[in-house]
Amino acid sequence: MGRHCGYLALVSALACGADWVFLPESPPEEGWEEQMCVKLSENRARKKRLNIIIVAEGAIDTQNKPITSEKIKELVVTQLGYDTRVTILGHVQRGGTPSAFDRILASRMGVEAVIALLEATPDTPACVVSLNGNHAVRLPLMECVQMTQDVQKAMDERRFQDAVRLRGRSFAGNLNTYKRLAIKLPDDQIPKTNCNVAVINVGAPAAGMNAAVRSAVRVGIADGHRMLAIYDGFDGFAKG
Numbered sequence: 001m002g003r004h005c006g007y008l009a010l011v012s013a014l015a016c017g018a019d020w021v022f023l024p025e026s027p028p029e030e031g032w033e034e035q036m037c038v039k040l041s042e043n044r045a046r047k048k049r050l051n052i053i054i055v056a057e058g059a060i061d062t063q064n065k066p067i068t069s070e071k072i073k074e075l076v077v078t079q080l081g082y083d084t085r086v087t088i089l090g091h092v093q094r095g096g097t098p099s100a101f102d103r104i105l106a107s108r109m110g111v112e113a114v115i116a117l118l119e120a121t122p123d124t125p126a127c128v129v130s131l132n133g134n135h136a137v138r139l140p141l142m143e144c145v146q147m148t149q150d151v152q153k154a155m156d157e158r159r160f161q162d163a164v165r166l167r168g169r170s171f172a173g174n175l176n177t178y179k180r181l182a183i184k185l186p187d188d189q190i191p192k193t194n195c196n197v198a199v200i201n202v203g204a205p206a207a208g209m210n211a212a213v214r215s216a217v218r219v220g221i222a223d224g225h226r227m228l229a230i231y232d233g234f235d236g237f238a239k240g
Contacts, residue, residue, distance in 0.1 A: 002057045004152060007167070008093060009056035010174050017214055018052040019043055019182070022059035022067050024155055025163040026175060030062060036072075037079045042184075051082070064158065105131070112136040181218045191224040198228040200237060 002008045006023030013021035020036050022028065028035070040051045053076075059067040069086045076084045113129045116138050126141040147166060154163040164172050197220045199213055220227045230237045 004058040006056040009054045013054040018054045021054040024058040193224045195225045197225045200230045202233045
């Protein structure tokens with residue numbers, strides 16, 4: 001899903017800690033095939049039991065040539081010999097259980113749409129109810145259409161930095177966050193600090209805790225801190 005927009009693929013990669021993600025707005029550099037295989041093998045060497053690669057529907061390379069999941073599967077099987085399976089999610093992505101935010105958002109957007117209708121006059125231009133930050137806002141329909149076309153034009157002309165910028169701050173922020181969590185710099189390029197950071201889990205396991213811990217640890221390592229794991233909560237911490 002997503003067609004030429006990589007938003008769903010990007011946030012999916014963030015949520016599951018994917019090893020690699022292919023986006024139409026930010027295609028991989030030339031030689032990505034070898035780089036990806038090296039990264040997958042390095043992650044396996046660090047005791048990671050499986051690798052996850054997210055491929056957006058409109059994924060392309062820097063020459064605007066399509067990158068397909070079947071091509072990636074063939075590459076991984078040929079180069080690494082891993083048991084590799086392709087899963088096309090499609091509409092499964094729309095079937096998740098809504099969160100409290102999702103339920104409230106639907107009501108907020110509906111209210112804003114009705115207010116926009118009541119306040120409209122014969123001269124009011126068509127608008128779209130959207131979300132800006134955490135606020136329901138009305139945006140001119142034609143401006144939204146033009147911005148979508150501008151993104152596609154930037155990708156067609158291989159101005160990928162402009163494409164990311166046109167997607168908005170949220171998209172660019174998510175992309176930068178993924179890169180920071182997914183890319184491990186060589187040891188000689190990681191700044192060294194004198195900070196020790198310990199991670200403690202308290203209470204029963206909760207959904208999302210692994211992703212939260214992983215993010216904290218990866219950011220700490222990237223910033224040059226010494227990351228420590230403490231078992232059995234505060235009791236384990238007290239026992240040393």
